[in-house]
Amino acid sequence: MRKPEVCGVKFLFLVGGFAESPILQLAVQQAFSSRCRVIIPQDVGLTILKGAVLFGLDPTIVRVRRSPLTYGVGVLNKFVEGKHPREKLLVKDGIQWCTDIFDRFVSVDQSVALGEVVQRSYTPARPGQRKIIINVYCSSQDNVQYISDPAARKCGTVSLDLSETDSSPKQRRRREIRTSMQFGDTELRVTALDVATSQSVRASIDFLSN
Template sequence: MLQGRCRIIIPHDVGLTILKGAVLFGLDPSIIKVRRSPLTYGVGVLNRYVEGKHPPDKMLVKDGTRWCTDVFDTFIASDQSVALGETVKRSYTPAKPSQQIIVIHIYCSEREQVGFISDAGVRKCGTLRLDVSGTESPAARREIQTLMQFGDTEIRAMAVDVATSRTVKASIDFLGQ
């Protein structure tokens, strides 16, 4: 079908080129300054329900306040340029003061624009786990500030309890899902 219209070039030793790039990166990771994210990454959150903007089946009423469930909070969009060490900052609050572990599911999609974690093509791809034991404080509302670092060969997470300035053990699991 394309015969005669275009030339297809298949370079020799493609595997060797990839291997050379991996070795150079291993020797000096700063050689790669920017990557493109292959997927859109984010989490599901509750947002204030807005009539006409949010679907009625996503509305949740809690303590007299209307919330929209399953909203996709985007960290990084697909095909977005991500600099080495670029961070995304979010704050999370334990549901109860006695809560010891906060588990946040990470979702991904090939699409750049995602509205809800229940949209077609969105799938759970990992879990962010924050161990907040040992950071208890008398504050009525505990805020755990989380930094996720993108742009490297893996996504890393760090977290701090804002009230006590104590480091919170943070880990991301993309294998166990």
Template structure:
């Protein structure tokens, strides 16, 4: 088990952006009641990390959940476990994107469909409930609704939503009927990601009509 802990610490050090492993390790849960385990942790990691053990490590998990239920604002930021984003179309790159993904929109632009639009990358630190806005447009002038599909990926920089490691976690639809027939660039849609302490909330907003759609996904599921 100590080797697994060492591997996780090394991974955090590589991906956190800080360039170093965490300074403090807090041992909680039933196993942290074991004097032998605590002593082995101190012997293995005590020179590089401060080891903290609550008076009742098993109860600490429950108490933390209760505190969060009453004071969710105690969470200021969280670290993304996955890369989160949405399905989108981006400029087609010859020699990189398959022609099977090629699509020409109503303005003649050559696009690659099925691209992964990244909202937050894996291991990024995000402030709780801060908005992450994105501007998207439909691909057809006669398009009367926009179906937005949300994805997560175990990769830091996924290219496509259907590649290995990517998984759909939700979807939502916004009504575009009020702007049908307008040029595509005059039909912008705002996509807003909010990373809460316990859930991911996504909203789609049409500035031209005021149409809004939203969905929330528990982090227990994503």
């Protein structure tokens, strides 16, 4: 209730099976009635079920939802002395990289519109790389920095073939891999696109199973 995005809330609806408890109803009214009006609908235990049925009949009734988790991908970034821990240092072809970086696409509890797309662009770690694997991670926390953090867990993977279509030096330069996350009704769709060849792969992550 202290968050800026809900500071103007005037009504609080108590719903769900446990909301039928007189003890819970009294406790919620005592805690929040001075800030907003607490509304307990009829058949409070069936409210969630009715909403699920309405959503099943017409998914467009939900325009915006809050992300249940923080979602991102694991990436390599240039190693910055003093910023990144030494145990994350990886040297490839004379270049110092920081491994296990959690690149956030959306934060837990962030409002996302139905069909909204968040996009990032990456390049393979080395020229001539034949395949890129993008691991998707999620967390119930918003302050995740590395995919190795205890709060982070892998929830999906997309693998994109980067086989050369042309042996010219121009084609052998590092490619742009455009990665996007699209928020659907109950799932997150992850797509990786090789801009040079227009080849793409995708995966879906079910919100309900996370």
